[in-house]
Every structure is written in structure tokens, then in C-alpha cells.
Amino acid sequence: MDQALLKLSPSSAGDFKSCPQLFKYRAIDGLVEPVSPAVARGSLVHAVLEHLFQEQKELRTPERADELLDALWKELREGEGGRPPSMTVEDEQQWLRSSRSLLRNYFKVEDPRVLEVTRLEWWVEYEIADLHLRGIIDRLEERPDGSWILTDYKTGRVPGENREMAAFFGLSFYALVCWRAFGVIPKEIRLVYLSDPSVLTLNPHERKLIAFERQMLALGDAIRRAVDRDDWRPRPSPLCMGCSFQAHCPAWTNTANHPSMGRLPPR
Ligand code: SF4
Incomplete structure (x- = not known):
């Protein structure tokens, strides 16, 4: 792959992390999925x-x-x-x-009625090395002391304890972009869950964001390698059951592994 900027949003980065084949279908092939x-x-x-x-x-x-x-x-x-x-x-x-x-x-x-909101559905972006990190933050509040609070609404289920940190992937991505693009580390990032109403919060800090940035750079390298080799490993998981591409996915082309057989293909 040439050194053109690789564009990544939290969802496309998350796709590659969870299943490179899924990333290819969405980000490389640009396949359109029916709206669920x-x-x-x-x-x-x-x-x-x-x-x-x-x-x-x-x-x-x-x-x-x-x-x-x-x-x-x-x-x-x-x-x-x-x-x-x-x-x-x-x-x-x-x-x-x-x-x-x-x-x-x-x-x-x-x-x-008591919240002071500064931005809604806010498009943010930042370029780092050969990566273009970008996306839309649901809500930003700027407190009188100048601190920033980022909020993301979630309509899915509240994650179990062992998935809580992973749930903050998108907002950590945006905290990094805010820091690098505007020089502000948000004081708090908040996940507002609506199905089982609750709020999860995290306080980002510089050391964590530096580690996250390294993680993004490594992810960018891994994506470029996959493009160069045209090597997109499907990574079967329970997510396959809701994947729009299951019928075309190499992991499921073996009929013995078809979902109707009730089991996942080997990893
Ligand atoms: S069906 Fe599963 S393995 Fe195949 S692309 Fe979708 S998530 Fe990946």
C-alpha cells in the first residue's frame, strides 16, 4: 500500500480489531449493508x-x-x-x-435542562504519521473551569465488567483526537446507556492516551500489511451471528460450519 493517509474512525478501527475480514468488506470493498x-x-x-x-x-x-x-x-x-x-x-x-x-x-x-452543551454531533479529526483519525462525537460539554466532558449515547446493552474498558475504545479514540487537535485532554469521558439506564465514566490522562496512540499506530501498520498482502483473516466470534456478510464470509463457506449447524468455525 502506498503511503496515502489511512482513514480510521472508531468503528472502522474496531472492525479491524474484531475481524479483519469484516473491515475489508466495509472499508475496502465498500459493501452496503441493509439497515437493521x-x-x-x-x-x-x-x-x-x-x-x-x-x-x-x-x-x-x-x-x-x-x-x-x-x-x-x-x-x-x-x-x-x-x-x-x-x-x-x-x-x-x-x-x-x-x-x-x-x-x-x-x-x-x-x-x-441543567446541562450546558457546547457541541453536538461534532466532527473531529487529526493526522498522525500516515493516519487520519476522524469521527463524530455525540456531545461535548465545556465546564466553567475550561474542562471538557465527552459523552457518547449507547442503545446496546451495558457491557459486563470484563468488557468495560473495551467499551471505552471509541471515546478514548476521541479523547486522543481532542488532545492532539485542540491541546485539551477531556477531564471525563462518559458512556450513557439507554437500554439499561446507567452511566459509565472514565478520566483519560496523558500516559493512557500516549499508549492508545501507539496502539492506533500499530493498528495502522497492521492494516497496511493486510492491504499489501491482501490477507484478511476472518475472525469468527459470536458477532458473526449479527454480521451482514456471513453468507459470503470464507469462515462460513464450509457448509459444516454454517450457522444452521449451530456452531462457530474453528479460530
Ligand atoms: S461472519 Fe464473522 S468472521 Fe465473517 S466477516 Fe462477519 S464477523 Fe468476520
């Missing part, structure tokens, strides 16, 4: 929260969130990436109820 109900729900809930924070503080209420949900869904459902093709009318009602319930849960962990 879970992905569509995540996008809608994020959009509602973004709009909610654009309201006057006193209007950031559960009732307003409900109204925004209806209005935004009306707008988004017919667009590209809106209503999942497999969704029936009954499915859609149930799905909307579950989206509403996630938003109700949001109000159990935060009161948006």
Missing part, C-alpha cells in the same frame, strides 16, 4: 437527543422528546437508511415503542 432495526433505532434516538439539546433548556422534557421522535421518524422513515426493508407495520409500532422507551430511560440518568 437496531441500527435504525440507534440513529433515530441519537437524532432525537441532538435535536432535544438544540431546544431552550426548559423545553428539554420527556414530552418534547416524544414529539421529536414522531416528527423525526416521519421525516427519516422514507429516506435512505430509514425504515428497514424487512419491517412490517406491526414491527414498526413495536420498534417505535422500544425507541420511546430508550428515550424515557435517558431521563432517568440525566436532566438535560
